[in-house]
Amino acid sequence: MQSEQIQLVDQAIMSRHSVRAFLSTPIEPQIIKDILAVASRAPSGTNTQPWKVYVVTGQTRDTMIRRVCEAQMALTNDPSHAEHYQETFAYYPEKWISPFIDRRRENGWGLYGLLNIQKGEKEKMAQQQLRNFQLFDAPVGLYFTVNKMMGIGSKMDISMMIQNVMIAAKARGLDTCPQAAWNHFHPIVLDVLHAPEDEELVCTVALGYADPDHIVNTFITPRESVESFTQFLD
DSSP states (O other): OHHHHHHHHHHHHHHOOBOOOBOOOOOOHHHHHHHHHHHTTSOOGGGOOOOEEEEEOHHHHHHHHHHHHHHHHHHHHOGGGGGGOOOSSOSSOSSOOTTHHHHHHHHHHHHHHHTTOOTTOHHHHHHHHHHHTTGGGOSEEEEEEEETTSOHHHHHHHHHHHHHHHHHHHHTTOEEEEESGGGGGHHHHHHHHTOOTTEEEEEEEEEEOBOTTOGGGGOOOOOOOHHHHOOOOO
16 A cells, blocks of 8 residues: 555656646636645745635636736837836846756757747747747646735745645646746736735746647656765765
């Protein structure tokens, strides 16, 4: 029995990957509630449970996508608009160093190569970037926020909760794509969500059933070996 449990948990974790093409198949609200109930067992410092989740579907989803896509297209046409869309916290470093920049490049060109997007094809790149803000056609967008007054530890807490969401979804035959790209457009997102002013957007997750026929979903990123990132000290 223990071996079977290990296999089930490991399979849910190992089979999770960022899906970038979804079917329009709707998801029963109770399934989403079940996923969030399981995910809420994530640890948090002194049990603060700092996460808040907005489940966005239907007309609200369509409004969100329309408004953020319009902003992204305006930004593509005129980069000066970037001053209006600044992240509230730095997800990436100001200066990249190896080996992290190397992995980032491998990831980007691996994905673009699969989609036949060549270096310098800015229009195709822009269209692919826009797919992020269409939720890759997923019927559900999950928007995760924390209170601005909470410290950096709360972002660790909500990150563990988000991982639980993705694993619990996978166990139910659903797929996900976590997206920090939305954070730039937090003023629009929080406005559509009618979120209070003391909340901060941390991450967006597209949720749905993966399109099994789309080539983009064959893209699986590599992982470093345990030996490369671990030291055992006896």
